[in-house]
Amino acid sequence: xxxxxxxxxxxxxxxxxxxxxxxxxxxxxxxxxxxxxxxxxxxxxxxxxxxxxxxxxxxxxxxxxxxxxxxxxxxxxxxxxxxxxxxxxxxxxxxxxxxxxxxxxxxxxxxxxxxxxxxxxxxxxxxxxxxxxxxxxxxxxxxxxxxxxxxxxxx
Amino acid sequence: xxxxxxxxxxxxxxxxxxxxxxxxxxxxxxxxxxxxxxxxxxxxxxxxxxxxxxxxxxxxxxxxxxxxxxxxxxxxxxxxxxxxxxxxxxxxxxxxxxxxxxxxxxxxxxxxxxxxxxxxxxxxxxxxxxxxxxxxxxxxxxxxxxxxxxxxxxx
DNA sequence: CTATAAGTGAGAATCACTATCGCTCGCGGG
DNA sequence: CCCGCGAGCGATAGTGATTCTCACTTATAG
Ligand SMILES: [Mn+2]
Ligand SMILES: [Mn+2]
Ligand SMILES: [Zn+2]
Ligand SMILES: [Zn+2]
Numbered sequence: 497x498x499x500x501x502x503x504x505x506x507x508x509x510x511x512x513x514x515x516x517x518x519x520x521x522x523x524x525x526x527x528x529x530x531x532x533x534x535x536x537x538x539x540x541x542x543x544x545x546x547x548x549x550x551x552x553x554x555x556x557x558x559x560x561x562x563x564x565x566x567x568x569x570x571x572x573x574x575x576x577x578x579x580x581x582x583x584x585x586x587x588x589x590x591x592x593x594x595x596x597x598x599x600x601x602x603x604x605x606x607x608x609x610x611x612x613x614x615x616x617x618x619x620x621x622x623x624x625x626x627x628x629x630x631x632x633x634x635x636x637x638x639x640x641x642x643x644x645x646x647x648x649x650x651x
Numbered sequence: 652x653x654x655x656x657x658x659x660x661x662x663x664x665x666x667x668x669x670x671x672x673x674x675x676x677x678x679x680x681x682x683x684x685x686x687x688x689x690x691x692x693x694x695x696x697x698x699x700x701x702x703x704x705x706x707x708x709x710x711x712x713x714x715x716x717x718x719x720x721x722x723x724x725x726x727x728x729x730x731x732x733x734x735x736x737x738x739x740x741x742x743x744x745x746x747x748x749x750x751x752x753x754x755x756x757x758x759x760x761x762x763x764x765x766x767x768x769x770x771x772x773x774x775x776x777x778x779x780x781x782x783x784x785x786x787x788x789x790x791x792x793x794x795x796x797x798x799x800x801x802x803x804x805x806x
Numbered sequence: 807c808t809a810t811a812a813g814t815g816a817g818a819a820t821c822a823c824t825a826t827c828g829c830t831c832g833c834g835g836g
Numbered sequence: 837c838c839c840g841c842g843a844g845c846g847a848t849a850g851t852g853a854t855t856c857t858c859a860c861t862t863a864t865a866g
Contacts, residue, residue: 525812525863546854561815566854582739586823587853603787614785622777623796630769632758633799641778644788680832680843701823716846721823741854742822 511592512538515577522575529560533568543581543589543602543611583640585609601638605645612645666747667693670732677730684715688723698736698744698757698766738795740764756793760800767800 515534520526536552537544544552546565553560569590572578578590583604589611593599600613619639627634643649670689675681691707692699699707701720708715724745727733733745738759744766748754755768774794782789798804 527813527863529814559815562853563816563855564814567813570855580739582737584735584737584743588739603785603789606790612787614781616777616781619774619777619781622771622774623794626769626771626774627796630758630796631801632767632796633804634758634796635761635798637797638793638795639778640793641782641785641787641789642792643790646786649788682832682844684845714846718824718847719845722844 511594514595515572515592518575518577519571524571528558529564530568530571532556532558532560533565534572537572537578537590537592541592542613543591545587545589547587548589581611581638581640583611601640603641603643603645605648606642607644607648610645610647614641666749669750670727670747673730673732674726679726683713684719685723685726687711687713687715688720689727692727692733692745692747696747697768698746700742700744702742703744736766736793736795738766756795758796758798758800760803761797762799762803765800765802769796 512534515538516526516531519530519534524530532553533549536549546562546569549569550560550562550565553565569578573580573590577593579593579599581589581591581602583589583602600615601619603612603614604610605612623637623639627637667689670693671681671686674685674689679685687708688704691704701717701724704724705715705717705720708720724733728735728745732748734748734754736744736746736757738744738757755770756774758767758769759765760767778792778794782792
């Protein structure tokens with residue numbers, strides 16, 4: 497453990513390396529386009545759509561076909577390396593899923609659509625407890641709070 | 652106030668009447684197609700997609716244009732008479748939202764896609780508490796648990 | 807180095823949903 | 837009860853995200 501100079505938070509930078517490793521472990525070839533998608537996801541840390549990733553890459557001079565972006569995201573999702581978030585505005589978004597299980601949930605503003613995030617240990621505990629009591633093999637969960645963001649509610 | 656003969660539970664049957672009332676209160680005309688949509692939603696009680704509603708009506712001999720179904724759902728959503736649920740499979744689903752605030756959340760099976768539901772007071776309490784602490788005007792929430800349903804996990 | 811199949815990407819196809827627009831009809835005023 | 841008008845309807849065209857196709861490229865096992 498050397499350069500863990502980051503503060504308390506999430507190992508954002510390491511996620512990309514972890515993802516590449518898992519892709520290889522799962523028997524997938526390495527390719528520049530897919531790696532570029534992984535890199536952009538890792539840099540951002542929170543939700544990004546396929547189009548946003550493609551645009552980011554284009555701005556970077558590394559054009560990647562949109563179909564390839566979708567395929568990379570689908571694969572990453574299958575390997576549980578990303579978390580899908582669908583807030584119902586027609587476009588799905590993805591963010592890195594850390595192997596530690598560390599994660600956050602989202603707040604969506606009903607007026608401006610902006611997405612922010614929060615973490616809450618009590619909420620996680622309630623979900624874990626609940627999941628244990630259900631007749632269901634619970635593997636994951638999504639929580640989305642909706643309302644008005646500070647900017648919109650003060651307006 | 653006369654026939655409020657409901658028991659403790661969810662006023663599933665009454666919801667349709669309540670919705671009609673709210674629609675009128677909000678200044679909307681009454682029409683057979685829209686009422687038919689409301690009636691189907693009220694009969695079902697849990698999540699239905701626009702297509703499912705249209706199919707149900709067609710089977711019933713009461714054809715309603717798909718555009719009308721979407722419009723009715725949009726309106727009901729604006730009036731907070733239905734709850735939208737988007738589990739990310741490309742189609743949005745709706746279910747009656749009871750004025751009491753009584754509600755449930757959903758379990759989605761990753762293999763068969765089936766949707767079931769649960770209620771949990773502790774979870775609601777955790778969310779309420781959390782919402783109070785956030786710098787955000789929280790108006791609602793969605794919780795989706797994902798995993799394998801009993802049928803799929805035993806297979 | 808080569809053969810082979812994974813991966814890519816341009817473009818077509820899907821599919822849920824929205825916008826259009828001429829027609830219908832609920833309903834308030836007379 | 838009758839009218840007129842705008843809310844509501846529905847067939848259909850349009851939109852935008854995502855998926856499919858297929859010929860081409862390239863990582864990589866042997
Ligand atoms: Mn959580
Ligand atoms: Mn709840
Ligand atoms: Zn906002
Ligand atoms: Zn199942």
